[in-house]
Amino acid sequence: MKCPTLLFLALPLAAAFAGLLGCQSNEVTGREQLLLFSDARMVELGQAAYAEMTGPGSPARIVTDPAFIRPLEEVGQAIARAANRPDFAWEFRLIDDPATANAWALPGGKIAFYTGIYPILQDRNGMAIVMGHEVMHALLQHGNERMSQATVGELARVAADAALRDARYRGEILGALGLGAQVGVLLPYSRRHESEADEQGLYLAARAGFDPDAAIGVWERMAALSGERPPEFLSTHPDPRRRIEDMRRWLPRAREIYAQSVRQPNAPLPAVARPR
Numbered sequence: 247m248k249c250p251t252l253l254f255l256a257l258p259l260a261a262a263f264a265g266l267l268g269c270q271s272n273e274v275t276g277r278e279q280l281l282l283f284s285d286a287r288m289v290e291l292g293q294a295a296y297a298e299m300t301g302p303g304s305p306a307r308i309v310t311d312p313a314f315i316r317p318l319e320e321v322g323q324a325i326a327r328a329a330n331r332p333d334f335a336w337e338f339r340l341i342d343d344p345a346t347a348n349a350w351a352l353p354g355g356k357i358a359f360y361t362g363i364y365p366i367l368q369d370r371n372g373m374a375i376v377m378g379h380e381v382m383h384a385l386l387q388h389g390n391e392r393m394s395q396a397t398v399g400e401l402a403r404v405a406a407d408a409a410l411r412d413a414r415y416r417g418e419i420l421g422a423l424g425l426g427a428q429v430g431v432l433l434p435y436s437r438r439h440e441s442e443a444d445e446q447g448l449y450l451a452a453r454a455g456f457d458p459d460a461a462i463g464v465w466e467r468m469a470a471l472s473g474e475r476p477p478e479f480l481s482t483h484p485d486p487r488r489r490i491e492d493m494r495r496w497l498p499r500a501r502e503i504y505a506q507s508v509r510q511p512n513a514p515l516p517a518v519a520r521p522r
């Protein structure tokens with residue numbers, strides 16, 4: 247019994263040690279990040295996923311009406327200019343789905359919004375808050391970090407599986423380990439990613455010339471929409487109330503940045519009727 251126990255301990259440690267080799271300090275946040283994949287590989291993965299989710303042959307209906315895509319393009323490009331990363335090939339696509347109030351970012355600067363988020367954003371300033379958040383996920387390499395964490399978690403799981411092959415309670419132990427990895431390693435990072443993207447995204451939107459005070463309304467409308475939520479502990483997104491509290495703490499700095507910026511024109515977004 248000694249050997250499997252040792253193996254059980256040694257292999258995850260080896261995996262974690264290998265992970266340390268990929269640790270880097272982020273230049274924006276100063277936080278140490280586990281990044282096991284090259285930028286080129288992440289850009290490749292981002293492009294492939296973007297094509298799969300929004301390209302020809304994908305189930306997504308891409309909006310081409312200029313009244314809807316012009317604000318997305320213009321706010322996106324203004325935020326991208328403020329981000330000052332010409333090495334990113336930024337792209338902004340709008341998916342026609344009034345029931346989905348969401349937006350996402352892929353590595354390399356591939357962004358998508360759903361029309362269902364327009365009523366929550368209301369105007370260009372509101373759009374800039376979520377755009378800043380999404381652009382920050384890409385800039386801060388959250389996709390790479392999340393994949394790196396999952397890889398280390400998977401290595402540990404495979405090691406444990408091998409070590410426990412003959413053990414009687416293998417299934418239960420592996421189940422507990424899986425839950426442990428989710429709650430203990432992956433989810434807290436994910437909430438940290440959300441919080442980081444919220445804070446840095448707010449400053450970025452302000453630097454690009456959009457009013458950061460729009461953030462409170464955006465997250466209040468988001469909170470009203472989300473209704474019954476799972477408890478924050480097991481959720482991958484921060485509790486909207488906590489998000490609003492955090493925003494209030496970051497707003498003074500964001501307002502200072504906004505005061506120095508070249509203002510962008512604000513205008514309401516075209517109306518989207520949300521299905522009941």
Ligand SMILES: [Zn+2]
Nearest residue numbers: 379383440443
């Ligand atoms: Zn996010």
